[in-house]
Amino acid sequence: MLVLFGWVKEAKEIASALSCHCYRCQRKRAWEHWKETEWVSFFMIKTIPFLSKSYVVCSACRESVLLNREQVALLEVEAKLPRLAAFLEEHQLSQKTEVQRNFLLAQREQNQSRE
Numbered sequence: 333m334l335v336l337f338g339w340v341k342e343a344k345e346i347a348s349a350l351s352c353h354c355y356r357c358q359r360k361r362a363w364e365h366w367k368e369t370e371w372v373s374f375f376m377i378k379t380i381p382f383l384s385k386s387y388v389v390c391s392a393c394r395e396s397v398l399l400n401r402e403q404v405a406l407l408e409v410e411a412k413l414p415r416l417a418a419f420l421e422e423h424q425l426s427q428k429t430e431v432q433r434n435f436l437l438a439q440r441e442q443n444q445s446r447e
């Protein structure tokens with residue numbers, strides 16, 4: 333008897349997440365909440381959800397940031413969204429050098445004064 337096992341990865345948008353500055357786009361963007369689930373499949377049918385990860389994704393440049401469980405919980409309370417925005421800023425800037433960071437922050441100031 334032939335038994336067919338497999339592995340299926342599925343990603344879908346759950347909802348819009350928040351609106352805050354994206355340092356890749358250098359402007360305020362809407363971020364989306366995406367969930368990626370890995371399934372064990374049996375005869376090509378998704379059977380057991382094995383692993384699930386949440387991301388927020390910039391609606392313009394598609395930069396995606398992996399969230400932990402506490403950060404996903406922040407998404408559910410409007411008043412806690414600024415904490416998530418602070419995490420996103422921290423995350424995006426953490427990959428930059430000091431010089432790049434200062435440049436991006438200065439550019440953000442400049443853009444905001446123009447808006």
Ligand SMILES: [Zn+2]
Binds near residue numbers: 355358361390392393
């Ligand atoms: Zn962006």
